[in-house]
Amino acid sequence: MLFFSYFKEIVGREVVVELKNDLAIRGTLRSVDQYLNIKLENTRVVDQDKYPHMLSVRNCFIRGSVVRYVQLPPDGVDVELLHDATRREARGG
């Protein structure tokens, strides 16, 4: 739930989503749900030449289970806050 809340906070920022099939997509985070399914706007595939079929895709939905990494905006993480929140979660409060 913590990361769901976190992702909800960075809606509207630009992220790069790396998938388990090595496809990497840059785009503006439009929405996220409890499964960490992600919707991106204004998407660009990082390696455009290798994936020509993605050329005309501008908005997309990515299933949470196929995501390997999400590269966050550098100033998008409040490490202190995330630390506190994870500790609180670990204590079960």
Place this chain on the structure above:
Amino acid sequence: MMKVLVRVDLPRRSDFHAVPIHGSLFVYECPFLPPYRLSSLFFRSISVLKPESFPEATSHVLEGKILVLLRDGRKLLGTLCSFDQFANAVLEGACERVIVGDLYCDIPLGLYVIRGENVVLIGELDAEKEDLPPHMSRVSVAEIRKAQKAERDASDLKGLIRKRMEFLDMD
């Protein structure tokens, strides 16, 4: 009572035909099994055909063409009829886009029900933008199959050569 023939694409690549009866029960007409009812597992993905269960978030896409990437690397194009939180999707007028090098082909498939676990990504296709880069050319099904086979043979050969050379311990 409407009988519609749908095709259920399973992970193991066996294609079934299903006939919806009473809008809720589905019976497979399958080449290697006697007709039987759809399990509740699949039933969930079919029940979203009811328009009121469309999630609001995707309803604006339901008109346009979409691209679905599957986990096995296949690319399906079609009109999104329905969709749910598991990413189960129903595609109308689906076709598979096979790309080999600079050649491509759209193989028509009809109505497709895709089980969510196989979905990697669902993308909206921009109607104004060109589908594919201009240097790619469209070929017939037979030609693309030939190209696919050539590519597969080439990669098999590469694997074979590599295997034979293993004693050299190139790493």
